[in-house]
Amino acid sequence: MKVLVAVKRVIDYNVKIRVKPDHTDVDLTNVKMAMNPFCEIAVEEAVRLKEKGVATEIVAVTVGPKAAQEQLRTALALGADRAIHVETDERVESLAVAKLLKAVVDEEQPDLVILGKQAIDTDNNQTGQMLAALSGMGQGTFASEVAFGDGVEDGYVRVTREIDGGLQSVALKLPAVVTTDLRLNEPRYAKLPDIMKAKKKPLDTRTPEALGVAVSSGLELLKVETPAERKGGVKVGSVDELIDKLKNEAKVL
Amino acid sequence: MIRDQETMQILLDSIRSFINEALIPREEEVSETDEIPEDIISQMRDMGLFGLTIPEEFGGLGVTMEEEVNIAFELGHTSPAFRSFIGTNNGIGSIGILLDGTDVQKSTYLPRLASGDILGAFCLTEPDSGSDAASLRTTAVRDGNDYIINGTKRYITNAPHAGIFTVMARTNPDIKGAKGISAFIVDSDVKGITIGKRDKKMGQKGAHTADVIFDNVRVPASALIGEKEGVGFKTAMKVLDKGRLHIAAIAVGAAERVLEDSLRYAMERKQFGRTISDFQLIQGMLADSKAEIYAAKCMVLDAARKRDEGLDVSTEASCAKMFATEMCSRVADKGVQIHGGAGYISEYAVERFYRDVRLFRLYEGTTQIQQVIISRNMIREAEA
Numbered sequence: 066m067k068v069l070v071a072v073k074r075v076i077d078y079n080v081k082i083r084v085k086p087d088h089t090d091v092d093l094t095n096v097k098m099a100m101n102p103f104c105e106i107a108v109e110e111a112v113r114l115k116e117k118g119v120a121t122e123i124v125a126v127t128v129g130p131k132a133a134q135e136q137l138r139t140a141l142a143l144g145a146d147r148a149i150h151v152e153t154d155e156r157v158e159s160l161a162v163a164k165l166l167k168a169v170v171d172e173e174q175p176d177l178v179i180l181g182k183q184a185i186d187t188d189n190n191q192t193g194q195m196l197a198a199l200s201g202m203g204q205g206t207f208a209s210e211v212a213f214g215d216g217v218e219d220g221y222v223r224v225t226r227e228i229d230g231g232l233q234s235v236a237l238k239l240p241a242v243v244t245t246d247l248r249l250n251e252p253r254y255a256k257l258p259d260i261m262k263a264k265k266k267p268l269d270t271r272t273p274e275a276l277g278v279a280v281s282s283g284l285e286l287l288k289v290e291t292p293a294e295r296k297g298g299v300k301v302g303s304v305d306e307l308i309d310k311l312k313n314e315a316k317v318l
Numbered sequence: 319m320i321r322d323q324e325t326m327q328i329l330l331d332s333i334r335s336f337i338n339e340a341l342i343p344r345e346e347e348v349s350e351t352d353e354i355p356e357d358i359i360s361q362m363r364d365m366g367l368f369g370l371t372i373p374e375e376f377g378g379l380g381v382t383m384e385e386e387v388n389i390a391f392e393l394g395h396t397s398p399a400f401r402s403f404i405g406t407n408n409g410i411g412s413i414g415i416l417l418d419g420t421d422v423q424k425s426t427y428l429p430r431l432a433s434g435d436i437l438g439a440f441c442l443t444e445p446d447s448g449s450d451a452a453s454l455r456t457t458a459v460r461d462g463n464d465y466i467i468n469g470t471k472r473y474i475t476n477a478p479h480a481g482i483f484t485v486m487a488r489t490n491p492d493i494k495g496a497k498g499i500s501a502f503i504v505d506s507d508v509k510g511i512t513i514g515k516r517d518k519k520m521g522q523k524g525a526h527t528a529d530v531i532f533d534n535v536r537v538p539a540s541a542l543i544g545e546k547e548g549v550g551f552k553t554a555m556k557v558l559d560k561g562r563l564h565i566a567a568i569a570v571g572a573a574e575r576v577l578e579d580s581l582r583y584a585m586e587r588k589q590f591g592r593t594i595s596d597f598q599l600i601q602g603m604l605a606d607s608k609a610e611i612y613a614a615k616c617m618v619l620d621a622a623r624k625r626d627e628g629l630d631v632s633t634e635a636s637c638a639k640m641f642a643t644e645m646c647s648r649v650a651d652k653g654v655q656i657h658g659g660a661g662y663i664s665e666y667a668v669e670r671f672y673r674d675v676r677l678f679r680l681y682e683g684t685t686q687i688q689q690v691i692i693s694r695n696m697i698r699e700a701e702a
Contacts, residue, residue, distance in 0.1 A: 079338075099331065134324070135324055135327060135328060138324060138325070138328055139328050139331075139332075142328060142332075253364075254332055254335065254336045254340075254361070254364075254365055255328070255332045255365075256364060256365055256366050257329060257332070257333075257365055257366035257367065257369075257370070257379055258366045258369070258374075258377070258378075258379060259366075260325060260328050260329045260332060261325060261329075261374070261379055263325070263328070264322055264324075264325050
């Protein structure tokens with residue numbers, strides 16, 4: 066079984082985000098970048114499927130600038146067999162990413178595509194769903210468990226989904242799209258010798274043009290602002306005072 | 319020399335995440351229990367941290383000096399006890415075999431050292447020979463196809479956990495000094511070896527040192543490193559600059575950690591209605607620390623690059639070791655000062671680091687030994 070894993074280069078989750086002084090965008094100058102944490106979970110799941118003997122080949126794919134190859138190398142160090150870099154310096158919206166991934170899916174014909182449920186930069190939570198729709202595959206989003214065999218019919222994957230108020234299990238006919246939630250697994254640290262070897266694994270580069278996809282955006286970014294600073298709270302002396310304030314000041318009662 | 323910038327970046331990122339997520343949260347536990355938990359040791363093995371300096375053909379990473387110090391900058395950010403546990407395999411515990419070992423010795427031990435399957439310890443220091451290492455008294459006397467080793471070794475890092483010892487012993491009593499000394503690889507389970515009680519130290523809890531006593535320990539002649547007498551010690555002395563640069567880099571990392579902790583504290587702690595980072599006397603300590611760390615880091619990197627180029631960096635390595643470790647103690651001292659009373663309380667890591675980093679000025683050659691080396695090199699050069 067071939068698994069395609071999509072990864073995205075985003076600002077490292079430890080970094081405090083700064084907005085450019087002219088409010089045109091987030092300031093990325095000299096900011097530490099890393100693989101989106103949900104994508105790390107996606108790679109880990111693919112690697113576990115390979116370790117279980119379910120997957121035979123893992124192909125990592127990313128869309129982004131030249132520097133995004135670092136995230137592909139990380140995926141290769143973690144256990145992906147080869148990587149595809151769709152290189153573009155454009156700001157690529159979810160739909161364009163989904164179209165590009167669809168083109169890669171057409172070429173690669175994977176049995177399973179695993180993506181993070183969302184990227185921590187724009188938090189869109191769209192790409193996996195759009196890819197499933199474009200390619201006519203079933204989708205299991207917000208996965209907390211991905212199961213093969215073990216009572217699951219051949220040619221299907223059972224995905225346990227985290228939904229409001231509980232868990233939902235869906236059986237998807239392969240090929241299918243799975244997006245990962247936080248509790249699916251705990252990603253491992255790459256072994257240092259594997260990081261050294263990752264350089265020798267194949268990494269192919271494509272362009273959106275070659276894949277026949279126009280990445281131009283239908284959205285215009287008008288302004289980026291930092292969240293409003295939280296105002297200091299007040300301590301109340303009694304329950305009565307609290308009720309009074311809720312009624313007369315906040316007017317929520 | 320960095321062989322591949324991108325690979326190095328991923329490597330450092332991976333090590334940094336491991337330190338931040340897996341090691342720093344466990345520092346207090348290690349300090350309290352004086353043990354590194356087994357699950358952490360096993361994670362360190364999985365990651366490949368024991369084989370940083372061992373060549374790729376033996377399962378390690380074969381890092382260059384510049385790569386090694388960059389990794390050491392990261393490792394310095396957490397308790398030195400973790401670094402100490404992987405330190406001997408990456409340094410003194412493997413280097414004798416690596417540089418002078420026969421092919422059989424290399425293929426027998428290096429893969430197991432690289433994987434962390436066994437720990438290697440280095441037995442040089444003795445009760446009566448520290449800085450004057452060449453005066454050591456442990457003897458190895460030829461007896462047929464064997465050698466018989468007798469003597470006591472002191473403060474041996476990782477001795478309680480070691481699978482093999484690199485033992486420096488005098489094979490020729492007629493030759494005083496370095497030339498009469500040879501190096502042996504001795505399995506720790508050989509009859510006649512006793513490991514003493516763990517030393518009670520000022521800091522670095524979780525890192526263990528102890529005496530190793532050799533009482534008529536019989537080893538085959540094939541245990542002689544390089545199967546030649548008189549080489550091991552000389553080589554060990556030649557590569558001291560490597561260990562010194564490593565410790566200097568660890569000291570830089572530790573100072574960075576202390577300064578990060580101190581800055582965070584200063585920006586949170588309020589007195590007189592303001593955060594103490596608003597006060598210029600606190601700012602002065604922060605700035606002095608920052609500048610000194612930067613200076614030491616530049617020295618370490620410069621010396622490491624020169625060493626990779628094949629230059630003799632005896633002076634540079636000693637300068638870097640002396641400056642970085644003394645600097646680290648000053649930064650730790652200021653760190654405690656910035657923390658005020660809290661800095662004396664073990665709830666804050668700075669109290670622990672203040673004690674931990676004191677060792678940096680003592681081992682791999684005391685500051686005074688570095689001064690001697692530097693000035694002797696200066697005089698020798700001026701005379702030439």
